[in-house]
Amino acid sequence: xxxxxxxxxxLRKRFGSTVALDGVDLEVxxxxxxxxxxxxxAGKTTAVRILTTLSLPDGGRARVAGHDVVTEADAVRHxxxxxxxxxxxxxxxxxxxxxELVGRLGGLRRRQAVVRAKELLxxxxxxxxxxxxxxxxxxxxxxxxDLAAGLVAHPPVLFLDEPTTGLDPTSRVRMWAIIRGLxxxxxxxxxxxxxxxxxxxxxxxIVVIDHGRVIASGTAAxxxxxxxxxxxxxxxxxxxPDAGEALEEFAAGPxxxxxxxxxxxxPVRSVPGLATTIVRALDEAAITVDHVVVHxxxxxxxxxxxxxxxxxxxxxxxxxxx
Amino acid sequence: MKGLRDLLVLTRRNLVHIARxxxxxxxxxxxxxxxxxxxxxxxxxxxxxxxxxxxxSFAIAGLLAINLTTSAMGxxxxxxxxxxxxxxxxxxxxxxxxxxxxxxxxxxDVLTAxxxxxxxxxxxxxxxxxxxxxxxxxxxxxxxxxxxSYALSWGCxxxxxxxxxxxxAQSVGLVLLFPLAIVSNALxxxxxxxxxxxxxxDWNPISAVTSSARNLFSNPNPSASIHTWPMQHPLLAxxxxxxxxxxxxxxxxxxxxxxxxxx
Numbered sequence: 001x002x003x004x005x006x007x008x009x010x011l012r013k014r015f016g017s018t019v020a021l022d023g024v025d026l027e028v029x030x031x032x033x034x035x036x037x038x039x040x041x042a043g044k045t046t047a048v049r050i051l052t053t054l055s056l057p058d059g060g061r062a063r064v065a066g067h068d069v070v071t072e073a074d075a076v077r078h079x080x081x082x083x084x085x086x087x088x089x090x091x092x093x094x095x096x097x098x099x100e101l102v103g104r105l106g107g108l109r110r111r112q113a114v115v116r117a118k119e120l121l122x123x124x125x126x127x128x129x130x131x132x133x134x135x136x137x138x139x140x141x142x143x144x145x146d147l148a149a150g151l152v153a154h155p156p157v158l159f160l161d162e163p164t165t166g167l168d169p170t171s172r173v174r175m176w177a178i179i180r181g182l183x184x185x186x187x188x189x190x191x192x193x194x195x196x197x198x199x200x201x202x203x204x205x206i207v208v209i210d211h212g213r214v215i216a217s218g219t220a221a222x223x224x225x226x227x228x229x230x231x232x233x234x235x236x237x238x239x240x241p242d243a244g245e246a247l248e249e250f251a252a253g254p255x256x257x258x259x260x261x262x263x264x265x266x267p268v269r270s271v272p273g274l275a276t277t278i279v280r281a282l283d284e285a286a287i288t289v290d291h292v293v294v295h296x297x298x299x300x301x302x303x304x305x306x307x308x309x310x311x312x313x314x315x316x317x318x319x320x321x322x
Numbered sequence: 323m324k325g326l327r328d329l330l331v332l333t334r335r336n337l338v339h340i341a342r343x344x345x346x347x348x349x350x351x352x353x354x355x356x357x358x359x360x361x362x363x364x365x366x367x368x369x370x371x372x373x374x375x376x377x378x379s380f381a382i383a384g385l386l387a388i389n390l391t392t393s394a395m396g397x398x399x400x401x402x403x404x405x406x407x408x409x410x411x412x413x414x415x416x417x418x419x420x421x422x423x424x425x426x427x428x429x430x431d432v433l434t435a436x437x438x439x440x441x442x443x444x445x446x447x448x449x450x451x452x453x454x455x456x457x458x459x460x461x462x463x464x465x466x467x468x469x470x471s472y473a474l475s476w477g478c479x480x481x482x483x484x485x486x487x488x489x490x491a492q493s494v495g496l497v498l499l500f501p502l503a504i505v506s507n508a509l510x511x512x513x514x515x516x517x518x519x520x521x522x523x524d525w526n527p528i529s530a531v532t533s534s535a536r537n538l539f540s541n542p543n544p545s546a547s548i549h550t551w552p553m554q555h556p557l558l559a560x561x562x563x564x565x566x567x568x569x570x571x572x573x574x575x576x577x578x579x580x581x582x583x584x585x
Contacts, residue, residue, distance in 0.1 A: 052415050053414070053415065054411060054414055054415065054583075054584075055584065056584060074417055077415060077416060077417040078417045080415065082412075082415040084408065084411060084412070086408045086411075087407075087408060088407075088408035088409060088411045088412035089409065089412065090335070090409050091407065092338070092339050092342045092343065093335070093338065097338075101331065101335055102412065102416065104327070104328075104331045105328055105331060105332075105413060105416045105418040106416045106417060106418070107324065107417060107418075133342070149412065
């Protein structure tokens with residue numbers, strides 16, 4: 001089960017003088033979630049468009065669900081479901097009609113399409129709205145229907161391009177639960193996002209791209225470890241001049257002591273059981289501790305360290321009611 | 323087989339669209355009735371046909387031509403809306419027969435053209451128009467119109483793909499097609515037009531189509547006495563025009579579609 005469902009090698013794409021992808025490699029093992037992380041304009045959508053046969057690469061190769069995206073595009077289309085960043089459903093059809101249309105065009109017989117549409121409407125909590133025209137749907141409902149449309153033909157590989165952009169927090173959490181459920185069923189998933197917490201929350205592997213290049217990849221933990229490790233903060237019951245010395249053996253850099261001598265902090269290498277070890281060591285030196293924290297770096301810290309600019313989006317997330 | 327199914331599924335979807343879009347629906351239902359009544363009673367009161375005959379009998383074939391020409395714009399509007407809102411992107415990620423997107427559009431257009439012609443014909447029958455050449459000839463006349471409107475809808479498909487959005491497709495289409503429809507023998511005999519307009523009108527495909535339908539309906543056809551090739555051989559001319567337009571616009575539309583959707 002370790003075969004790759006999505007493999008890309010040195011993908012390149014330019015639009016006029018703009019280089020959108022400058023040699024991107026990706027690999028997603030079957031049954032896992034890859035988070036493709038990057039700011040606006042990093043090339044995430046371009047990569048997804050190439051992998052879903054919507055766009056042709058200028059260079060490089062890619063295989064999805066076992067087929068080449070350029071020479072075997074039709075076979076690829078049989079194996080994928082796509083939820084694009086922009087809604088891609090029919091405003092003048094009802095939710096149910098939209099799913100039936102996608103089912104029919106995706107190769108289901110009429111009866112199968114009807115049954116499948118009903119199943120998905122129930123699964124995505126849209127049965128009440130099933131027979132309303134799409135143009136009356138809220139943002140959250142559209143996203144759910146869009147995701148449902150990607151699932152009609154039970155595809156083994158799923159692409160979600162920024163599935164929660166523009167959603168309010170409740171719809172977002174709901175979408176996450178749906179996505180986790182899909183992967184529990186064995187679907188392989190590539191998810192693009194600008195939200196670090198989303199990648200952290202959902203993805204097994206993360207690839208960070210910026211300006212069309214992969215600038216880092218690994219698990220969330222690996223990426224965090226790569227950038228500076230953790231930070232230790234200790235608050236003592238009363239100041240002790242030898243406390244700094246006691247912490248030095250754990251510190252990966254200078255130990256900082258506050259003016260009142262009660263608060264100490266230091267960069268540390270994150271190892272299992274670190275907090276316990278530190279408390280024991282301080283206890284042996286008869287130093288009493290009120291508070292110990294080992295801060296893991298957030299993916300935001302990682303992103304900043306990698307790109308030199310913050311992940312711009314988080315503060316101005318626009319919201320659409322569910 | 324799957325290709326044919328995709329084609330039917332999309333044709334049906336496009337028809338549902340027309341039924342749910344009040345403006346487009348009125349283009350093929352209210353407008354044909356209104357135009358027919360207005361022209362028959364307003365123009366009919368003033369136009370005298372060279373060689374005699376009733377204006378009503380003369381006008382219905384022309385009204386069919388005018389209404390079908392303007393309803394062909396539905397392809398331009400619908401296609402450009404689909405391209406704009408991402409629906410075609412969704413279709414393109416499905417393992418469907420790709421030409422169905424375009425062909426389904428033009429098929430839906432033929433079906434709406436049938437509805438549109440039925441409205442004109444029934445209104446015509448109510449106000450006194452009669453096709454007098456027999457049932458087969460009358461059906462032939464409608465066939466000529468449908469073939470021509472199918473050809474026009476390929477032209478409109480091209481328009482839909484080069485325009486910025488449905489509104490601009492609509493207005494550009496009107497600017498191109500309305501003069502084409504009016505500068506013809508559809509609504510008035512061409513005899514008294516200024517020389518330049520008259521030449522345009524006599525070679526206009528809409529004149530050829532209208533003329534051949536008048537012949538098949540055995541309705542008054544003053545153009546029969548005009549000595550230009552298409553007016554002397556209207557049936558052949560309208561078939562050639564229609565086939566030429568399809569031969570030109572179908573490959574062009576396919577090319578534009580590819581260019582617009584791959585990149």
